[in-house]
Amino acid sequence: MNDAIIRTENLHKTYTTGKITTHALRGVSLEIPRSSFTAIVGRSGHGKSTLMHLIGGLDRPTGGTIFLAGEEINRLSNSRLAALRARKIGFVFQFFNLLSSLTAEENVATAMMFAGAPEKRQSERARELLSLVGLLDKLKAKPSELSGGQQQRVAIARALANDPEILLMDEPTGNLDSESEAEVLDTVFRLHREGKTVVIVTHNNEIARRAERIIKVKDGRITGNE
Numbered sequence: 428m429n430d431a432i433i434r435t436e437n438l439h440k441t442y443t444t445g446k447i448t449t450h451a452l453r454g455v456s457l458e459i460p461r462s463s464f465t466a467i468v469g470r471s472g473h474g475k476s477t478l479m480h481l482i483g484g485l486d487r488p489t490g491g492t493i494f495l496a497g498e499e500i501n502r503l504s505n506s507r508l509a510a511l512r513a514r515k516i517g518f519v520f521q522f523f524n525l526l527s528s529l530t531a532e533e534n535v536a537t538a539m540m541f542a543g544a545p546e547k548r549q550s551e552r553a554r555e556l557l558s559l560v561g562l563l564d565k566l567k568a569k570p571s572e573l574s575g576g577q578q579q580r581v582a583i584a585r586a587l588a589n590d591p592e593i594l595l596m597d598e599p600t601g602n603l604d605s606e607s608e609a610e611v612l613d614t615v616f617r618l619h620r621e622g623k624t625v626v627i628v629t630h631n632n633e634i635a636r637r638a639e640r641i642i643k644v645k646d647g648r649i650t651g652n653e
C-alpha cells in the first residue's frame with residue numbers, strides 16, 4: 428500500500444437545482460501523499476470547493492470513491508463520517524466562519540466539544556493553540572475586535588483543535604491584505620514542516636510556487652498534476 432492519506436477514484440458530483448443540472452466534477456482521480464503540501468488551482472466555478480468538500484467528507488459524491496486515511500468514506504454512515512472528519516480533518520474557509528459572540532479562546536474551545544474533553548482541558552488547549560498562531564494576547568477578543576489575518580489565525584487554531592492529520596483550506600487568504608496573508612502563510616508553512624498534510628485551494632502564485640504539488644482543476648476534471 429502506498430502512503431496516500433487521501434485517494435479518490437473517478438469522482439463525480441452533480442448538483443440539481445430545479446431544472447438545472449450542474450456537473451461540478453466529472454471524474455476526478457487523485458492521490459494526496461501523507462505530510463505533503465498540495466495546492467489546488469483553477470478558475471472560478473470549475474469545481475475546486477466541491478472537490479474539497481467531498482474529500483473532507485462534508486458532502487457526498489454522486490459517483491466514484493473516496494478513501495480517507497484508509498477508510499472508504501462512501502460506506503460510512505453519516506455519524507461515523509462525522510466522527511472520522513472530526514478526528515482527521517481541520518477545515519479553514521475563505522470567510523473565517525468564527526462565531527461572532529464568542530471570544531477567540533471560546534471559538535477554539537468549542538471545536539473540542541465533539542471530542543468530549545473536559546471544559547478545563549478545552550480552554551487550556553485553546554490557549555496553547557492560540558499561542559502557536561501568535562495570538563496569546565487576544566484570547567478574550569471577539570472576532571469583530573480582530574484584524575482579518577488574526578481572525579484567520581483563530582480559524583486555523585480552531586481547525587487544529589482535535590490535532591487532525593489533514594488541513595483542508597479553501598482560499599484561506601482570499602480576503603486578506605498582503606501583510607495578513609503573510610502571517611497566515613507563515614503559520615500554514617510551519618504546520619506543514621511539522622508534518623501536517625496540507626491541501627490548499629488558492630489563487631495566490633506564491634503559495635502555488637512553494638507547494639510541493641499542484642493540482643489543476645478545469646471544468647470538473649484534473650488537467651494537470653505536477
Ligand SMILES: Nc1ncnc2c1ncn2[C@@H]1O[C@H](COP(=O)(O)OP(=O)(O)OP(=O)(O)O)[C@@H](O)[C@H]1O
Nearest residue numbers: 442443444449451470471472473474475476477478
Ligand atoms: N450547492 C450547490 N448547488 C448547486 N450548484 C452548485 C453548488 N455548489 C457549487 N455549485 C456549482 O458547481 C460548480 C463548481 O462550483 P465550486 O464551488 O466547486 O467552484 P470553485 O472552483 O470553488 O469556484 P471559486 O473559485 O469561485 O470558489 C459551479 O458551477 C457552481 O455553480
Ligand SMILES: [Mg+2]
Nearest residue numbers: 475476477597
Ligand atoms: Mg470555491
